Structures are given as structure tokens and as C-alpha cells.
Amino acid sequence: MQLHPQKHHQTYITNYNKAIEQLDDAITKGDASTVVKLQSTIKFNGEGHVNHSIFWKNLTPTSEGGGEPPHGSLGLAINQSFSSVEKLIAKMNTKGAAVQGSGWVWLAVDKELKRLVVETTSNQDPLVTKGPSLVPLLGIDVSEHAYYLQYKNVRPDYLKNIWKVINWKYASEVYEKECP
Numbered sequence: 001m002q003l004h005p006q007k008h009h010q011t012y013i014t015n016y017n018k019a020i021e022q023l024d025d026a027i028t029k030g031d032a033s034t035v036v037k038l039q040s041t042i043k044f045n046g047e048g049h050v051n052h053s054i055f056w057k058n059l060t061p062t063s064e065g066g067g068e069p070p071h072g073s074l075g076l077a078i079n080q081s082f083s084s085v086e087k088l089i090a091k092m093n094t095k096g097a098a099v100q101g102s103g104w105v106w107l108a109v110d111k112e113l114k115r116l117v118v119e120t121t122s123n124q125d126p127l128v129t130k131g132p133s134l135v136p137l138l139g140i141d142v143s144e145h146a147y148y149l150q151y152k153n154v155r156p157d158y159l160k161n162i163w164k165v166i167n168w169k170y171a172s173e174v175y176e177k178e179c180p
């Protein structure tokens with residue numbers, strides 16, 4: 001789990017900063033075609049940084065409460081929407097396993113409709129691309145770089161085990177803020 005933040009996440013930040021510098025330079029030179037070309041690099045790496053920043057907040061060691069199921073209003077909302085935490089986990093694992101290539105599986109709250117939803121996104125697309133009122137409670141990286149060291153290419157095993165270190169307390173705090 002150290003390689004992921006130190007290498008992969010850092011690469012998004014490094015590439016983002018590099019592209020911003022190049023953008024500055026291109027703007028100064030009036031080089032419009034480079035400005036246009038850099039936009040997708042900035043978007044991809046910036047979104048990668050945002051998604052991974054959420055992901056680290058979603059994880060915590062078992063000794064610090066990782067995997068302890070949510071209580072309070074989030075626990076109740078999960079039971080209402082998905083019958084149980086176990087059923088929600090099964091749904092997220094199925095959807096996460098079905099993402100083709102890199103991507104994310106999310107538990108989100110629709111802050112307008114005040115309801116929980118499970119969504120997936122491709123590559124580093126942020127959750128907001130699936131709806132402007134969606135706020136991420138949990139985002140799980142299903143890209144191969146998230147699990148290849150421990151689980152080789154077996155994404156379902158990674159998804160099965162990640163719940164042991166999920167920080168439900170953080171998810172509950174975000175939920176209570178969005179749905180007081």
C-alpha cells in the first residue's frame with residue numbers, strides 16, 4: 001500500500017505540475033496549439049490527484065477502526081437503500097469488478113435527492129461526471145496498480161479484502177454533513 005501513494009499518486013501530481021509549467025510557458029509564447037494539447041494532460045492528472053486524495057481518507061488500519069461498519073444516520077440510510085451493509089458491499093464489489101480497465105467504484109450521496117447511490121467511473125474521471133449533485137462517501141480505486149503487488153490480477157480478491165480497512169467513520173462524517 002506504500003507504493004500506491006508514493007509512486008502512482010505522486011506521478012499524477014508531478015505530471016500535473018509539469019503540465020501547468022508548460023502551460024504557463026505556452027501561454028507566454030502565445031503557442032495556442034500547445035495550450036490545447038496540454039488540457040487533457042492537466043485534466044487527467046488533476047482528477048487523478050483529486051480521486052486518490054479521497055481514496056486515502058477512505059482507508060484506515062483495522063487497529064484504528066478500519067472495517068468497522070457504519071452506525072448512525074449513514075448506517076440507517078444504507079439499510080434503507082441496500083437492505084444491509086453486506087449487500088451494499090456485494091453490490092460495490094460486483095460493479096467494481098465489472099469496470100473495464102482502470103476506474104473507480106463509488107458510494108455517493110445525491111445531496112439534492114438525499115439518497116445513496118453506487119456509481120462507477122472510468123480512468124480518473126471524477127464522480128461529478130455522473131451527476132453534479134453527487135458527493136463521494138467512499139471511492140475505491142479498481143485500477144490494476146491498486147492491487148497487482150498483493151493480488152496479482154485478481155481484482156475480486158482485492159475488492160473482497162479492502163473492506164477490512166475501509167474508514168466508515170469518514171464516510172459517516174461526510175454523509176452527516178451533506179444530509180444533516
Ligand SMILES: [Fe+2]
Binds near residue numbers: 141
Ligand atoms: Fe490509483
